[in-house]
Amino acid sequence: MADTMQTVPILEVIAHHAGLKSFLLPPVLEAEPGQFVTVWLPGVDEKPFALSGRRPHALEITVKAVGPFTRRLLEARPGDRVGLRGPFGRGFSLTGGAVLVGGGIGNAPLRFLAQRLDEAGLPFSWLAGARQAADLPFEAYLQRDPRVRIFTDDGSAGTAGPVTVGLATALASGPAAVVCGAGPEPMLLALREAARRAGWRAELSFERYMKCGIGLCGQCCLDGSGLRLCVEGPVLDEAAMQGVTEWGLPHRGPSGRRPSAGPPSR
Amino acid sequence: MADTMQTVPILEVIAHHAGLKSFLLPPVLEAEPGQFVTVWLPGVDEKPFALSGRRPHALEITVKAVGPFTRRLLEARPGDRVGLRGPFGRGFSLTGGAVLVGGGIGNAPLRFLAQRLDEAGLPFSWLAGARQAADLPFEAYLQRDPRVRIFTDDGSAGTAGPVTVGLATALASGPAAVVCGAGPEPMLLALREAARRAGWRAELSFERYMKCGIGLCGQCCLDGSGLRLCVEGPVLDEAAMQGVTEWGLPHRGPSGRRPSAGPPSR
Amino acid sequence: MSPHLSTDRHRAAAGDRVTGPPTPPSLAVRLAGVTLASPLVLASGVMGLSASSLERVAAAGAGAVTTKSCGLEERQGHPCPAILPFAHGLLNAVGLANPGLDEMAAEIAAFQARTPVPLIASIFAKNEAGFAEAAGRLLERVTPALLEVNVSCPNVASEFGQPFAADADACGRITAAVKARARGIPVAVKLSLQCPSLAHVGRACQDAGADALTAINSVGPGMLIDIDVRRPILANQVGGLSGAAILPLAVRAVWDLFQAVTIPIIGTGGVTRPEDALQLILAGATAVGIGTGIYTGGLELFAATNAFLADRLAHGGLPSLDALRGAAHG
Amino acid sequence: MSPHLSTDRHRAAAGDRVTGPPTPPSLAVRLAGVTLASPLVLASGVMGLSASSLERVAAAGAGAVTTKSCGLEERQGHPCPAILPFAHGLLNAVGLANPGLDEMAAEIAAFQARTPVPLIASIFAKNEAGFAEAAGRLLERVTPALLEVNVSCPNVASEFGQPFAADADACGRITAAVKARARGIPVAVKLSLQCPSLAHVGRACQDAGADALTAINSVGPGMLIDIDVRRPILANQVGGLSGAAILPLAVRAVWDLFQAVTIPIIGTGGVTRPEDALQLILAGATAVGIGTGIYTGGLELFAATNAFLADRLAHGGLPSLDALRGAAHG
């Protein structure tokens, strides 16, 4: 079963910025862009990560240091063994004319999507946003590709300002297709709104605390619809977003409790 | 798994003689001639039986009353449910020019073999022996088929005398092929000898006490080679008969003990 | 037909003998005074953290849903891997992660405000007094259709670190303590195979006033080791075994309890196909829990099993599941 | 590599880092003074009724073979179905069918006259005195490499009809009684999960002089019901669960025993693939029993597992299995 643990040696580590690296792993599983795997550091923990690429010779994940697990993972070196399970969930559709919109580490799954769109010969454009250049994975690659426009809040790369600035132009510049988004939830909700108004479809990749990835623990169920983000997501279309009442609220933590106040945890 | 129990209603019961009936069952499994199934009478026991036919619409077994189980099975009527598992073991090869030699109820699996040979358009002849007419399944059918010669010890059907009487002629009448035998062990050993001398191959169906049919309980292992009759048999060729030291000895009973004296238990 | 081949009772419902015009069958069952439209119950710990998740399972065809087991305090549970599928089931060591009773009460209230499907609230605690307190605190705030008492949690006082479920006397005492605080709400005790005699434990619970029994909790625990990094894969090293692998153990557990007690049984364990649920009913289950089956069969397993059972009733000319319950005891 | 990712010990044998020229590895293990050319042992009750059958398994690659458990008297066992495969393992209720000790002694002698592979003779009895008598009577006639004491048979004196295996004291007394008659032959006690604490039972056996432990016997028992005829399928209604379904339970049993005792463990249960055997070794098994795996994987499983283990040793640059035994305990 694909959900059984397999451990694999890390093939290669690519450092993008301090605290932001990609890891190439043996291609032991098939996946679609937007799907995720879990990575196990034996003796530490196991956490979900979207795939940022799937080539014949390797799987790729891209990790940003935000806490104890990711910090340890970023210490890993080629040859170190990590556990891998997946792929889990549902990904993006491959649609010509798609506009990819990423926020920070959210650009990682979009990189895989862009690979697949290229392989399928489908045109797309990509608005890659981040708070600052150091939060942007694959910056060099993104800088080179003419279909990509970079936005940073502080102007340290590309255009200064939120990624949504470029969105109106992008949505107006072609026939209605799909907005594929990944990043912080407020950005995703803004994309949803913009797409709705422009008559575009939206496919947006959300995150919630996850423990099992297989739809059992209940950790990632969305209030309102009960939809399991690990099985029916993480990429949701408009229909799947219907009925959800917790957009923008703080996420349920590992106990299942939702922190009563404050901004969303990510 | 095919070895899991399934219960099926008996479709039809065909009485050949007193204490000798065939049962048609839904065709829930595929099998080759010589393979066997187990039949479960809920609340009673479960016992092995060779298939005597496999048609698109039905499986057939043919049962002779010899003890408590077979007597109860012979009381069963259409619609009664029995449990079925199998097919188990290895059967006969389909070879043109085969000489089928049956002793009593041993003619049952040969009937299935004859069906398959016919379907494959392969010629064969059949020496059907029994102590008396009442021990011969499918007597009417056998009487009609010109390829069949019947022998009974008491002359109550066909030629009087042992089935081996006709064998020398049959082996001399065509190019060397295969003798397919089923019946009492002394007859099988005589067939083996005759085939060896005539330069024919032999495929002979043996019986031992069986409990599991899947090679675990050890009940049917042959002394000398350790061959499991339920898995590597019940049909053995010369290579598979090699090394066996218990031919003609009383069979091990349900405890695994071999009765110390007397003739073989069947 | 020989009397040895089949009894009249067996005949009455054999799929191939319809007698009389088929009555429209009902899957409804009465469980400790509660009517369930279907015997299928969402097992505790699976999709049971939030009202919306429970509602989704109810909409999928469950006759009742059970919450994740909650204790007096919020618990984050064990690190991951905490749930580990393998080819024949899965191991789980979630570590009783739960938001705490007060949070759960809010989820229960939200569920009940929107859904008529009966809800079973599951509680656990560290000791007898804790069970009583948990029951009292929860039932001050909400009124579930049934209260399920998960006694498969470690009993710190036990000689071998065994769960309460291993000790019939402890189970009886917990049952009595919870009943005293239950405000008339029926109480089911959730049993584990990890005990010398399930029948004995079941009787102790019944004698102490239990209204129903749920059996079985996950089995073992078990362990799986990664042969490359040479470590147990679960962060907790060991975890309870559930899913297809344990069906025979659940069937036998229900069988034993059906002979030992008169209160109804929520037969749980290893149901991954519609036929499995019928096995548990024939062994004596009034209701049938489904947990891991949701992983292997999807939420569709509820509707598929309901359809299968309805079909069986219709073909057998049976009006309800009453004729099938415990029927394998002959 | 971060210390959290892998320890040196883990690194030393990771398949992908060969250090130094590979030594030709040996699969030989020492088990209670007996040398086995392979750690794989034929489990009791499977292909174990006759010398020829045991020889065939030895020829297939087993490092030792165990006879069917024998008692003082011949037993026909239960009617059939007595062995029932299902998708995840099988149930067996053979009912300790056996030809009796005297007959078995003749088979053992025949085996030993023809085969150098160590033979483990398994015995059972109805009570403590019976165990001593069985050991004495068998060892008067033959000298197996090891005597295995199957304590998973019903203890008629027990409160819940539990097997001796459920009672640490009883196991200790049986061990001591058998040891007293064992004529210096090492004694392994075959344990069952059906006990409050396997570690406790294992220690009791060790303290009473056991030279090795075999764990685990089949689990449960369990039951499967035919939904059409509505009866338990096994003639005995219930039967022990074995095969792939129980691997996690066997791994954990060996793990627990490895921490509790110093005598070697024959880890048995659910080995159906070569990797499974390695899991048991990493958990602490010195030898690995294979029973049901012969059904799902054929006798070829022995050779395939030997090849797999030899390959692992070669790739890890390890001379023997000693470096892997218990390695998952970190």
Ligand SMILES: Cc1cc2nc3c(=O)[nH]c(=O)nc-3n(C[C@H](O)[C@H](O)[C@H](O)COP(=O)(O)OP(=O)(O)OC[C@H]3O[C@@H](n4cnc5c(N)ncnc54)[C@H](O)[C@@H]3O)c2cc1C
């Ligand atoms: C479907 C999905 C895809 C993801 N893809 C990526 C990716 O491609 N790259 C990347 O760097 N990160 C990704 N993440 C987030 C990543 O899982 C967290 O950054 C990581 O778990 C943090 O662990 P920590 O111990 O370092 O931080 P912690 O200090 O434990 O937590 C920091 C924050 O990370 C989040 N988080 C922690 N644990 C989990 C968990 N078990 N499940 C979900 N979120 C958690 C929470 O928001 C938490 O507030 C993804 C998460 C999900 C659910």
Ligand SMILES: Cc1cc2nc3c(=O)[nH]c(=O)nc-3n(C[C@H](O)[C@H](O)[C@H](O)COP(=O)(O)OP(=O)(O)OC[C@H]3O[C@@H](n4cnc5c(N)ncnc54)[C@H](O)[C@@H]3O)c2cc1C
């Ligand atoms: C591979 C195989 C194929 C067979 N095919 C047929 C067949 O097509 N038709 C048919 O009528 N019979 C067949 N038999 C024999 C049939 O299994 C026995 O006649 C039946 O089991 C007798 O049971 P009983 O209770 O009626 O008699 P019992 O009084 O129990 O036994 C009578 C004799 O039947 C044999 N027998 C009993 N139990 C078993 C058992 N579990 N396994 C093997 N032999 C047993 C023994 O030789 C015994 O001495 C076959 C047996 C085997 C092994």
Ligand SMILES: Cc1cc2nc3c(=O)[nH]c(=O)nc-3n(C[C@H](O)[C@H](O)[C@H](O)COP(=O)(O)O)c2cc1C
């Ligand atoms: C992930 C998971 C979490 C569980 N959590 C609980 C729990 O909190 N309380 C409880 O009583 N049982 C819990 N169980 C046990 C189930 O309710 C059920 O008894 C067991 O899994 C057997 O049923 P199944 O094979 O259908 O899963 C859990 C099971 C799983 C798989």
Ligand SMILES: Cc1cc2nc3c(=O)[nH]c(=O)nc-3n(C[C@H](O)[C@H](O)[C@H](O)COP(=O)(O)O)c2cc1C
């Ligand atoms: C058909 C069968 C018969 C068995 N008979 C015995 C027995 O006589 N004595 C014994 O100690 N164990 C017996 N066992 C248990 C096995 O030796 C083993 O402990 C158990 O089956 C778990 O291992 P497995 O999963 O590899 O089969 C039997 C098991 C099977 C399947």
Ligand code: FES
């Ligand atoms: S992570 Fe467990 S249900 Fe989604």
Ligand code: FES
């Ligand atoms: S009948 Fe059991 S091994 Fe052949």
